[in-house]
Amino acid sequence: MKRLPLVAALALGVSGITAAQADIEVYGQAHLAFSHLDDGDDYSAFNLSSNASRIGFRAGHDVSPNLRALVQLEGQVDFDTDNNETFTSRDSFVGLESGWGLLRAGRFDTPNKTLRSRTDLFGNQVGDARNIVRGEYTGQGVDERFRNGIAYRTPSFGGVFVDLHYSVDTGDDDNAADSNDDDAWSASLTYQQGPVYAAVAHERWNEGGERVREATRVAGSYDLADLRVTALAQTTGRPSDDAFGVGLRYALVGNIFLKGQYYVLSADDSDQDADMIAVGADYHYSDELRFYLNYAQIDNEDGQ
Template identity: 60%
Template sequence: MKKLFVVAGCCAGALWASAAAAEVEIYGQAHIAISHIDNGDDYSAVNVSSNASRIGFRAAREVGDGLRALVQIEGQVNFDNEANERFTSRDSFAGLEGHWGLLRVGRFDTPNKALRARTDFFGNQIGDSRNIVRGNYVKDQQGFDERLNNGIAYRTPSLNGFFGEVHYSPESGATGNAADGNDNDTISVALSYLAGPLYAAVAHERWNASRARLSGVSLGSRRIMTLAVCGWRRWPSRRATLTM
């Protein structure tokens, strides 16, 4: 397994080193809104929101033997404040793809989070369902619907519309610490079906997060189960492609 991860890293490095043979796609989203929030009691405010605005770069290159090396770097853009977001604050990874499926390592959405985002009719808006899924946790503590650090994920190829994904984060904190017994490890799995406009999926996610707290009570682990069935229409995206 260690050899496979080393190969993924080497392929990503080779991809950028020979960018002349790769196509780099530049993409992004500027989604600024002015929102009024009123809880009907003692709170009312007008906010300027960036709504997950972002800029990213992705590239892919054939490396032989039916393998394709992938790399993506994506960062959040804040229009409403001067908060400094690291350039890889959103889905950023290196990976290998072949007839056997897709392997990625880095920081990116869990299958559970991806399911929620894919079926959210109010995504990146004030009515985003993540406001419910994430729960009411103490500031700086992790809730569900997170993008995890140190992620290792495998997605199967599609078989008659069915495909699965498993995502493991041995240390989902900011940097990871092998000395603490991996007490913040997380596993997320999903089984999906895609046929034309129909998308159905079930996902399960478990956190062994000893530092999570809810209402002042320390939790040893947290679990969430998500089920969604829906259809949707894909709209053309606005993207710029840079060939180097």
């Protein structure tokens, strides 16, 4: 008699729930930036860009008094190109949330990436810290989303919680590589209480069963009256690069905020070194409408 293998699986899914039963939210962001870009050499031009514009749908349903089912579908919208973005190109997942924590499966930001987004005062703008810390010039960046990922977040204990995130395969194939040779993992420890945010994360990407890139980040922010101070330090392996950045944001008057940040990359190959300074002002007309004016300059070495 032929024996069938025993397959263990964790299935997260929500079905048979009507709109009347679930809490449904339609959300999004339209972010257009008019910029002048100049490389100081042979390129100088005005540019209109759609920066992480998106549309998404969230649904939540209490399947029992102590268990809530979650679904999120989020896709990028490019106002400036005809790129065919998939509807789930951004954070998209199904999940379960209860007193024991949060469990999600799908495609979404890693704990390591979250540290940068929490402390970057110019995220998705001219002056974005990813210009320095992403490290994509090596072939594998360290500020990405995991495909095919499953993640767990513990409850908060006195402001402290842990995130664990594993991808069975970081490629976009239908099936994972044999023995999960192209897997990856990311984990973080966070303290968030009142004006203080502090976290440390480590991430590792594999290819063909071999480690191809890893990164460790430490990040934090502190709010002191009208002033916010941010900082991030990062070290990566293969190649061994180090990066560091600090930022300040000040509530000037009303809904006007002044901000600035400085980031520097000390690469394993000095020809890849870079540093960036960015300054700007934000005007929060309302929670739904914001304007900003930024200036940023990057100094790259010859190989960068």
